[in-house]
Amino acid sequence: MTTTDRVRWGILGTARINDSILDGARGSARAEIVAVASRDAGHAAAYAAQHGISIAHGSYEALLADPSIEAVYISLPNSLHHPWTMAALRAGKHVLCEKPYSRRPADVEEAFDLAEARGLVLAEAFMWRQTPLVSRLVAELPSVGTLQLVRASFSFHLRDEGDIRVRADLDGGSLMDVGCYTVSAARLLAGEEPAEVLGASEVDAAGVDRRFAGILRFPGGVIAQIASGLTTDHRGIDAIGMEGSFRLPDPWHGRPSAIVRGDGQTVELDRSDPYALEIDDLSGAIRDGRAPLLGRADALGQSRTIAALYEAAATGRAVRP
Ligand SMILES: NC(=O)c1ccc[n+]([C@@H]2O[C@H](COP(=O)([O-])OP(=O)(O)OC[C@H]3O[C@@H](n4cnc5c(N)ncnc54)[C@H](OP(=O)(O)O)[C@@H]3O)[C@@H](O)[C@H]2O)c1
Known part of the structure; x- marks a missing residue:
């Protein structure tokens, strides 16, 4: 597998949980985390430098508009999961969104409808x-x-x-x-x-x-x-x-x-x-055109x-x- 086969991920926000996904992706043959966005451009740049991430964006919108990014990891506060997942899907990105996706089942339906219509992979990050x-x-x-x-x-x-x-x-x-x-x-x-x-x-x-x-x-x-x-x-x-x-x-x-x-x-x-298992699973689903471990039915049941x-x-x- 060449480097270019790895899915190019961007992260929305500079949450503490990002450390775990960055560690998980470090040894991955299927994923590389290449960009991060923060609401504050200076913070994005400092965070990217500290974590060895090559691209820093000063807004979430800018990361979603970056054509070099294929997939987005969303680790924002719970109430922002759905709106930013929808924005990411509309921008043509695959999405791994932190748990719990939403306490409103209609949000889950809406997001998976859009992902399916666009042929994009979407999963709730129940890593356990x-x-x-x-x-x-x-x-x-x-x-x-x-x-x-x-x-x-x-x-x-x-x-x-x-x-x-x-x-x-x-x-x-x-x-x-x-x-x-x-x-x-x-x-x-x-x-x-x-x-x-x-x-x-x-x-x-x-x-x-x-x-x-x-x-x-x-x-x-x-x-x-x-x-x-x-x-x-x-x-x-x-x-x-x-x-x-x-x-x-x-x-x-x-x-x-x-x-x-x-x-x-x-x-x-x-x-x-x-x-590591989670980001490999999602990246494999994106590259191989198969379903990830957890999909619509599980997110909706939750x-x-x-x-x-x-x-x-x-x-x-x-x-x-
Ligand atoms: N799967 C797991 O093991 C696991 C573990 C912990 C947490 N989580 C989930 O991951 C998500 C993040 O949790 P966390 O504790 O890591 O979050 P956190 O450290 O509080 O970070 C949240 C990030 O969201 C961004 N943000 C955007 N709007 C915000 C607002 N109004 N208030 C605060 N932050 C805002 C901020 O990034 P910028 O300022 O850079 O934009 C901030 O760094 C939650 O959904 C949580 O349930 C999952």
């Missing part, structure tokens, strides 16, 4: 789904017999009150930020979309959920409990079946981990780089479930996604 750990998790499922319950949690202590995650106008909140992973896990393990959800949240004065707990009832009989928070520090997935159970204590970042079976036996899992959970928590009623 790319890891070998997930294949191992799914392969382990039959060992518990008929799956009955899933418990999934993801929380961390947010110390910075200026963070985008506690801004209602930027679609912050614990369910959006980390609870979306627990929704992803519940849907993956149940193997279908929930028929009904319940929700309870602790909402601050600004209207941001600092903690969220939900129940997802699936048509096939699985019930999932999900929990997320910005005020606690907890991670894990439990799969509980009629014949046994197992637990993954640290499933979300591809760190060295283990599946702990109900009888105490463990299956060790190696470290993997979910961001968005519908998150929207229903918020409605359930706000109304105190069960909601059908």
Whole structure:
């Protein structure tokens, strides 16, 4: 493979998460990150120099107008995912957009309609789904017999009150930020979309959920409990079946981990780089004309479930996604 075969990526914004995707792309035979844009031209130039990126643009519009860029990674605050994805697609760029794509299912439909009409690749960046750990998790499922319950949690202590995650106008909140992973896990393990959800949240004065707990009832009989928070520090997935159970204590970042079976036996899992796998997957999809791992159906399932959970928590009623 020659250098020119690598997909030329640009990044919108100078988010902290970019470090992970830049690291992931560094050893990639399929992707190279060649441009970055910031709302501030001086900041874009400094960021590009610091990160070894060759092109700096002083606005997102300028990067989208750059004909040398084929694909865009969008790691902007949540409320900006959809508008900038639409702008990127209109400019003819493939898009990898950070999770959660949007809490409004109509946004997801609109974006995938446009991507499909233009023949462009679009994916929500649920990098945890790319890891070998997930294949191992799914392969382990039959060992518990008929799956009955899933418990999934993801929380961390947010110390910075200026963070985008506690801004209602930027679609912050614990369910959006980390609870979306627990929704992803519940849907993956149940193997279908929930028929009904319940929700309870602790909402601050600004209207941001600092903690969220939900129940997802699936048509096939699985019930999932999900929990997320910005005020606690907890991670894990439990799969509980009629014949046994197992637990993954640290499933979300591809760190060295283990599946702990109900009888105490463990299956060790190696470290993997979910961001490298993700950008390789997207770049491969762009070059080879195949679908990426996660597409329209998954993004729509995520968005519908998150929207229903918020409605359930706000109304105190069960909601059908
Ligand atoms: N997949 C993962 O592992 C993972 C991990 C962390 C975060 N994320 C997701 O990635 C996204 C970014 O999170 P982050 O914590 O990395 O973000 P962050 O560090 O706060 O950066 C967000 C960037 O967006 C740009 N921006 C544009 N309008 C903005 C506004 N009104 N307020 C603040 N920033 C604005 C800024 O870039 P310029 O000023 O340069 O334009 C800023 O650097 C979120 O959607 C989050 O859910 C994913």
